[in-house]
Amino acid sequence: MTHRTQIEDYNYSVFVGSEEFMAFRTLLPVGSSAADFEAKLLETGQRVQFSDYWKKGDVLIEFGSLT
């Protein structure tokens, strides 16, 4: 799968319904180790590691978008 296809596959253009609700239940259950990732901090443009937050203390992360 090309990078372009991956982008278009993930960022669907038409909402048809969320099918991932069952898969969520077995992924990263309570008690498991959280997954680390890199992301860009909107406010500064810096690249940050998510683990930097849980090294400092507890972290509540919400996922979402404008729409």
Add this chain to the structure above:
Amino acid sequence: MARQFAPKGINFVFLYTREAHPGENYPAHRSFEQKLEHARAFKAEFNVERPILVDDLTGTAHKLYGSLPNMTYLIGRGGRVLFRADWTDPRTIEYAINYVLNSRARRREGLRLAPFYAEFVGYRWNDPGKFQEGLVRAGQQAVDDFDRAMKQRLKQGPRPGRIELPE
């Protein structure tokens, strides 16, 4: 809520993902700059004070956590998942955080509390008017796509994973 719990060592962050309901005003992302623009619009629209992390264009972080449109995780210091929910509900989050903080406080007082695995069904306030406002903000395409998806869902039965409970 972030301000309420900050003194107790809870950091709140938001991860900006793909558009759940793309429309004419906020279409599906095709460039990272576009995704950043949408994240800036989100911050302004909802006056978000929490740090906003923007995921990459292929949703690497989002996929690691389940790809759902509005889920929440509470990660304990050191990186263990303490709580998670497939929908974000402030009342449930507050309950979970207070439960963790109270349990720790009781352990510090010397009470012998052993951690265990638990699950429960959450109840969230479902506001169709507010949801419709969000679709309209995205554009008419988002309104039409959602309407079409719900009609299709009615034909197919409840979506997999939907929890139906009697009153």
